[in-house]
Amino acid sequence: MLSRRKLNIAVIAAAAMCGLSPVARAATEPTIGVVVPTLDSDFWNRYVTFVKTGAEQLGVNLIVLNADNKPDQMIRSIQDLIARKVDGIISVGYWDTAPPAIRFAKRANIPVVITDTYPPFAPQSEGHSNYIAFIGPGDFEAGYLYGKALLGAMKPGASGKKVIGVINGTPGTSVAIDRRKGLAKAIAEDGNVQIAGEVNGNFVSDQAQTAFESLYQGHPEITGVWSANDPMAIGVIAALKNMGKVPGKDVLIASQDLNPPNVQAVQDGEQLYDIGGHWVQGGIGLVIMYDYLHGFKVPADKNNIKLVMLPLTKADVPLYFKYFPGGQPHYDFKAHSKVYNKDAPPSPAFNLQYAETQ
Numbered sequence: 001m002l003s004r005r006k007l008n009i010a011v012i013a014a015a016a017m018c019g020l021s022p023v024a025r026a027a028t029e030p031t032i033g034v035v036v037p038t039l040d041s042d043f044w045n046r047y048v049t050f051v052k053t054g055a056e057q058l059g060v061n062l063i064v065l066n067a068d069n070k071p072d073q074m075i076r077s078i079q080d081l082i083a084r085k086v087d088g089i090i091s092v093g094y095w096d097t098a099p100p101a102i103r104f105a106k107r108a109n110i111p112v113v114i115t116d117t118y119p120p121f122a123p124q125s126e127g128h129s130n131y132i133a134f135i136g137p138g139d140f141e142a143g144y145l146y147g148k149a150l151l152g153a154m155k156p157g158a159s160g161k162k163v164i165g166v167i168n169g170t171p172g173t174s175v176a177i178d179r180r181k182g183l184a185k186a187i188a189e190d191g192n193v194q195i196a197g198e199v200n201g202n203f204v205s206d207q208a209q210t211a212f213e214s215l216y217q218g219h220p221e222i223t224g225v226w227s228a229n230d231p232m233a234i235g236v237i238a239a240l241k242n243m244g245k246v247p248g249k250d251v252l253i254a255s256q257d258l259n260p261p262n263v264q265a266v267q268d269g270e271q272l273y274d275i276g277g278h279w280v281q282g283g284i285g286l287v288i289m290y291d292y293l294h295g296f297k298v299p300a301d302k303n304n305i306k307l308v309m310l311p312l313t314k315a316d317v318p319l320y321f322k323y324f325p326g327g328q329p330h331y332d333f334k335a336h337s338k339v340y341n342k343d344a345p346p347s348p349a350f351n352l353q354y355a356e357t358q
Helices: 004-018 022-026 042-058 071-083 098-107 139-153 174-190 205-218 230-242 260-268 278-293 314-323
Strands: 031-036 061-066 088-092 112-115 131-137 162-168 193-200 224-227 252-257 273-276 304-307 310-312
Touching: 031 042, 031 071, 031 278, 042 061, 042 230, 042 278, 061 071, 071 088, 071 098, 088 098, 088 278, 098 112, 112 278, 131 139, 131 278, 139 162, 139 174, 139 224, 139 252, 139 273, 139 310, 162 174, 162 205, 162 230, 174 193, 193 205, 205 230, 224 230, 230 252, 230 260, 230 273, 252 260, 260 273, 260 314, 278 304, 310 314
Parallel strands: 031 061, 031 088, 088 112, 112 131, 131 304, 162 193, 162 224, 224 252, 252 273
Antiparallel strands: 273 310
C-alpha cells in the first residue's frame, strides 16, 4: 500500500512547485490494475468503460488486462500486475481465481478488491488482510425478481401448470448458484410451476442456443424460459426463431445483465424482463481502492457490498435510455471518494435506479 507519509511529502512538494492543491496532486499517484475474464462480452466491456470513467475522474493510472476466458490467464494477469508493482488490484473471482490472486498479491503487500464472484472467505478475514472488499450483484434477489416476473406473466398450459425451461450458468460459480436459488424461491411462492428441464449454457450464447434447441424439441409445452444471464437469453431467442417460434409470444424469456442486445430485445417485445447494471461493480471497487491507498480504511461492516440492480420491462426502456446513456449511470466518482469529499458516504455503492442523481 502507498505510504501515507510518502504521499504527503510528494503532494506538498508538488503543490509547492506546480501550484496544485495536495488532494489534486495525490489523486494522480496510484496505479491500479484491473483483470476481467473476457472483453468478448458486452457486460465486461461496460464494466471496463465504467472503471475507465472513474480513473479519468480520479486521476488514477489504470492497467486493464483481459484473460480471454482462460482461468490460467487470469492468474498470469495477476502475476503480471504484481511484477509491474501496481499499488492495488481489482479482479473478478471467476474460476476460483480469487484465492490465489489474493495470496500472490499479499506476498507483495498489494491490496485486492474482488468483484462479481465470491471467494470462499470473507474480506479482511484471518489470513486475508489484503483482501479489503468485495463488490458484486445481489444474485439471489435478482434471480428471484426476474423469476417472479416471468412466472407472473405466464398462463398455465394444458397440464394446468406453468411450464418453464431453465438455462443455468457455469456450474459451481456463486453467480449461477445464487441466481438459481432465487428462481427456486419464486417457484415455491407461485406453487403452480413445472420445470420441463434444466440445461447448462455456461453463460455463453451459442452453448445456450444448442442446449435449449434440444430441450425445447423434447418439451414443446415450454412457454417460459428463465436464463441465468443475457447472452444465454439471446441464444434462446435465436433457437426459438430457428424453430419457427416467436420469442415474447410463444415463449416468454427473462434474464439478467442489461446487455445492449437484451435491452433491444425487451424494447422489441422479444424478451419479457431483464435486470442488471451490476457492471458498475468495478467502478465502485475503484473508489474503494483509491480511498484505501490514500489512507482511508474500509470499515468491516462495509467491506461486502451486494448491489441492488435495475429492472427493465418494455415500459422502462425510455427511462433506461434517459438515465443510463450509453449504458452508464450518472455517477460522480469524486463525490463518493473520501479523498475529495470528506462527507462522502461510508460506502461508495449506490442502488441502481431511474433517477437523475445517484
